Amino acid sequence: MGNVLLEERTEEELWELYKKTRDPKIREAFIKQYAPLVKYVAGKIAVGMPHTVEFDDLVGFGVFGLLDAIDKYDPAKNVKFKTYAVTRIRGAIFDELRSIDWVPRSVRQKTKELEETISTLEAQLGRTATDQEIAQALGMDEEEYLKTVMKISGTSLLSLNDIWFSGDENDRMSIGDSIEAPASLNPEVIVEKDEIRRIIVEAINELPEKEKKVLILYYYEDLTLKEIGQVLDVTESRVSQLHTKAIVRLRAKLTNIRKGIV
Missing domain, CATH: 1.10.1740.10 (RNA polymerase sigma factor, region 2, helix turn helix motif)
Structure with missing residues (x-):
C-alpha cells in the first residue's frame, strides 16, 4: 500500500x-x-x-x-x-x-523493611502514621528516616508498577494503572478490577494531603517532579521525597487491605 x-x-x-x-x-x-x-x-x-x-x-x-x-x-x-x-x-x-535486577539488595531490603513497618504500624494505629511515628518504629530520628526515604527513591516507581491484580496477560493491572486511566478490560473481570481500583483510590485519599497531591499531579495531571515542585513551591528533591513516601505508604496500606481481599 x-x-x-x-x-x-x-x-x-x-x-x-x-x-x-x-x-x-x-x-x-x-x-x-x-x-x-x-x-x-x-x-x-x-x-x-x-x-x-x-x-x-x-x-x-x-x-x-x-x-x-x-x-x-x-x-x-x-x-x-x-x-x-x-x-x-x-x-x-x-x-x-x-x-x-538493577536495584541493589541493600536498597531492596530497606524498602521492604520500611513498607512492613508502616503496614504494621498503621494496622495498629488504625490511621495514617506520622513521619515521627514511622521513624520511631524504625529506631531512627526523623532526619535519618527522611534520608532513608531519599535513598530508596529510585525504587518507588518500580514498586508502583508491581502487579496488584493478575489474570491472563491482557488482564494484568498494577497500582500505577489504577491511578491512571483504566486499560482495556475484559467484561468478565471488569467488576473485580473496578472494585480493586475503588480500593486503591480510597487508599490514596487516606494519604497525607501533600503526598496525595504529588501522586495526583504526577499520575493524573502528567507533570514532572520539577513541575510539581513549581506548583507546590518546594524543591524537586522534596517532591521526590514526598512521592517516595506516598508510594511506600500506599503499598503498605494496600498490603493490609489485600490480606483481607485476596
Whole structure:
C-alpha cells in the first residue's frame, strides 16, 4: 500500500485496516508516529533513577512495549491507543528493569523493611502514621528516616508498577494503572478490577494531603517532579521525597487491605 493512500486515511481507518491485513507499512507508520511516546514515558521513568540506568536503555526497553501495543491493540474496546500504549511501554520498561535486577539488595531490603513497618504500624494505629511515628518504629530520628526515604527513591516507581491484580496477560493491572486511566478490560473481570481500583483510590485519599497531591499531579495531571515542585513551591528533591513516601505508604496500606481481599 502506497504512502499516499496511508496519508489519506484517518488513524481510526488505519487501525481497522491493520487489524484485518497486518500490513507492515501501516505498522511502520504507527511505530514512527508513536516513537516520541516511548521517549516521553522513558523520560518520566528516568527521573529519580540511579545514574547507572541509562535513558537510552529505557527507550530501548520501551520500544518492545510499543511494538507489543501495536500488535495487540483492539480499537473496538473504545480505549485510545495512546492510553493503551503508555501502559504497555511502561510495563515493558519495568519488566526489563526487574529482569536485570538493577536495584541493589541493600536498597531492596530497606524498602521492604520500611513498607512492613508502616503496614504494621498503621494496622495498629488504625490511621495514617506520622513521619515521627514511622521513624520511631524504625529506631531512627526523623532526619535519618527522611534520608532513608531519599535513598530508596529510585525504587518507588518500580514498586508502583508491581502487579496488584493478575489474570491472563491482557488482564494484568498494577497500582500505577489504577491511578491512571483504566486499560482495556475484559467484561468478565471488569467488576473485580473496578472494585480493586475503588480500593486503591480510597487508599490514596487516606494519604497525607501533600503526598496525595504529588501522586495526583504526577499520575493524573502528567507533570514532572520539577513541575510539581513549581506548583507546590518546594524543591524537586522534596517532591521526590514526598512521592517516595506516598508510594511506600500506599503499598503498605494496600498490603493490609489485600490480606483481607485476596
